[in-house]
Amino acid sequence: MKFYSTRGGASAANASEAIVKGIAEDGGLFVPERYPDLSLSLEEMLDMDYAERAAFVLSKFLEEYDYEELLRACEEAYSRFDEDAAPVLKLDENLYILELFHGPTLAFKDIALTLLPYLLRAGCDNAGIKDDVLILTATSGDTGKAALEGFKNKKGVKIMVFYPDEGVAEMQRLQMTTTEGDNVSVVAVEGNFDDCQTAVKKIFTDEAFKKELKENGVIFSSANSMNFGRLAPQIAYYFSAYCDLVGAEEIKMGQKVDFVVPTGNFGDILAGYYAKKMGLPVGKLICASNKNNVLTDFFETGVYDVNREFFKTMSPSMDILVSSNLERLIFDVENRDPEKTKAMMKSLSEKGRYEIDRARVAHLSETFYANFCAEEACAETIGNFFEEYEYVLDPHTAVAMSVYDGYACENGADRPAVILSTASPYKFPSDVYEAISGKYESDPFVAAEKLEKESAVPVPEQIAALKSKPVRFMKKAKKDELKEIVREFALK
Numbered sequence: 001m002k003f004y005s006t007r008g009g010a011s012a013a014n015a016s017e018a019i020v021k022g023i024a025e026d027g028g029l030f031v032p033e034r035y036p037d038l039s040l041s042l043e044e045m046l047d048m049d050y051a052e053r054a055a056f057v058l059s060k061f062l063e064e065y066d067y068e069e070l071l072r073a074c075e076e077a078y079s080r081f082d083e084d085a086a087p088v089l090k091l092d093e094n095l096y097i098l099e100l101f102h103g104p105t106l107a108f109k110d111i112a113l114t115l116l117p118y119l120l121r122a123g124c125d126n127a128g129i130k131d132d133v134l135i136l137t138a139t140s141g142d143t144g145k146a147a148l149e150g151f152k153n154k155k156g157v158k159i160m161v162f163y164p165d166e167g168v169a170e171m172q173r174l175q176m177t178t179t180e181g182d183n184v185s186v187v188a189v190e191g192n193f194d195d196c197q198t199a200v201k202k203i204f205t206d207e208a209f210k211k212e213l214k215e216n217g218v219i220f221s222s223a224n225s226m227n228f229g230r231l232a233p234q235i236a237y238y239f240s241a242y243c244d245l246v247g248a249e250e251i252k253m254g255q256k257v258d259f260v261v262p263t264g265n266f267g268d269i270l271a272g273y274y275a276k277k278m279g280l281p282v283g284k285l286i287c288a289s290n291k292n293n294v295l296t297d298f299f300e301t302g303v304y305d306v307n308r309e310f311f312k313t314m315s316p317s318m319d320i321l322v323s324s325n326l327e328r329l330i331f332d333v334e335n336r337d338p339e340k341t342k343a344m345m346k347s348l349s350e351k352g353r354y355e356i357d358r359a360r361v362a363h364l365s366e367t368f369y370a371n372f373c374a375e376e377a378c379a380e381t382i383g384n385f386f387e388e389y390e391y392v393l394d395p396h397t398a399v400a401m402s403v404y405d406g407y408a409c410e411n412g413a414d415r416p417a418v419i420l421s422t423a424s425p426y427k428f429p430s431d432v433y434e435a436i437s438g439k440y441e442s443d444p445f446v447a448a449e450k451l452e453k454e455s456a457v458p459v460p461e462q463i464a465a466l467k468s469k470p471v472r473f474m475k476k477a478k479k480d481e482l483k484e485i486v487r488e489f490a491l492k
């Protein structure tokens with residue numbers, strides 16, 4: 001399987017090279033040359049456990065990886081989760097919730113980031129690369145901790161995480177800044193996530209800087225969802241959820257299912273689009289945004305325009321205006337034409353906007369439905385949902401649920417829908433407790449205890465333990481200081 005850059009300015013890579021590089025030399029994202037068809041394999045996947053399903057899906061892309069080793073790596077990664085890595089719960093007729101937060105850091109990012117260290121190491125071996133790898137990661141809150149947990153104390157790797165100083169929830173910050181391990185570093189950056197992500201992308205395409213580090217035996221890679229190694233493991237849970245529904249006789253094999261995805265960087269939902277391309281019977285992919293609704297506008301009008309106010313919300317992992325992974329969808333929409341994709345991305349970086357034509361908007365609407373949810377509606381959804389189902393939604397999942405309610409009103413709820421639940425509510429205890437009880441508690445640990453009393457859902461150990469862990473990383477930086485900080489850490 002070959003991988004090409006969406007912008008056409010880099011040589012083709014195999015999966016190993018695509019994963020190790022993270023992002024193509026021309027700033028584009030690696031995409032597979034074709035979508036392997038798994039429609040006839042669904043039956044076979046019914047009897048597999050989660051790790052087997054993941055290895056099976058991944059192996060279709062990672063052709064040069066040893067299958068037995070890949071399977072063992074999946075087993076090991078998903079043994080770090082609660083009993084089931086991605087359980088599906090039935091909440092109501094035609095309404096299901098896919099819980100993706102049972103991993104070490106309580107967010108769906110764990111699904112890919114518990115596995116990425118293996119994918120990267122084996123990728124280096126396959127590609128004959130002997131250098132040390134420095135992972136650079138911009139985070140809107142959850143990727144950072146998941147990547148730190150995945151890579152801490154791994155040999156031959158260092159990891160540096162950048163988060164927007166004012167842009168993450170308190171629990172998310174504490175999760176990151178208390179990380180143990182001697183190969184990790186965490187830096188707060190002035191500005192929002194987009195500033196962070198753009199600054200890190202700039203380092204990735206700084207050829208002189210890359211050359212300098214390479215001469216010192218260090219190469220860069222990325223743990224962001226621009227890395228195909230992040231995307232591929234996420235495809236697996238769409239297949240797994242579908243198989244679980246068939247297995248439980250909730251749906252018939254071949255029946256279409258909608259997936260509702262709380263979206264920020266467009267990585268999670270893009271994995272759903274890939275699953276559909278690979279033959280999974282997906283009805284609509286419902287793209288749910290918070291108040292930062294640049295994607296809603298795009299799917300409605302074809303105009304992607306980031307020249308707008310940036311809002312901080314209670315779903316900070318979706319406070320994003322530049323959704324990196326949309327580039328992979330644009331590439332497909334433009335008939336896999338790298339010149340067109342490149343021109344649009346140039347327009348995005350120069351003017352903050354690009355546009356696709358009307359016919360393509362209509363074409364996209366066959367697969368995607370997009371809408372957004374304001375802050376009050378998000379809190380209301382958490383409250384109402386708890387009353388109705390005694391189920392506690394985190395704010396990101398609540399955004400998805402609220403958008404789905406609107407969709408079901410407009411279109412009916414006659415097709416089964418799976419809501420992707422992306423985080424534990426205990427990562428955002430103050431907002432969730434307030435939504436459920438009407439009372440505000442600013443101390444996140446006190447809020448967590450109160451939420452536990454109110455909901456009878458136990459506080460996860462990982463959260464309780466944070467209270468007594470020393471903060472190790474307090475560094476704050478400006479955007480233009482990142483390169484120097486990276487250099488110092490890389491050469492240390």
Ligand SMILES: *Cc1c(COP(=O)(O)O)cnc(C)c1O
Pocket residue numbers: 107108109141142143225262263264265266267268269317318396397422423
């Ligand atoms: C990252 C994240 C999202 C958004 O996922 P994308 O792949 O960036 O679209 C949603 N919810 C939570 C809790 C997240 O951590």
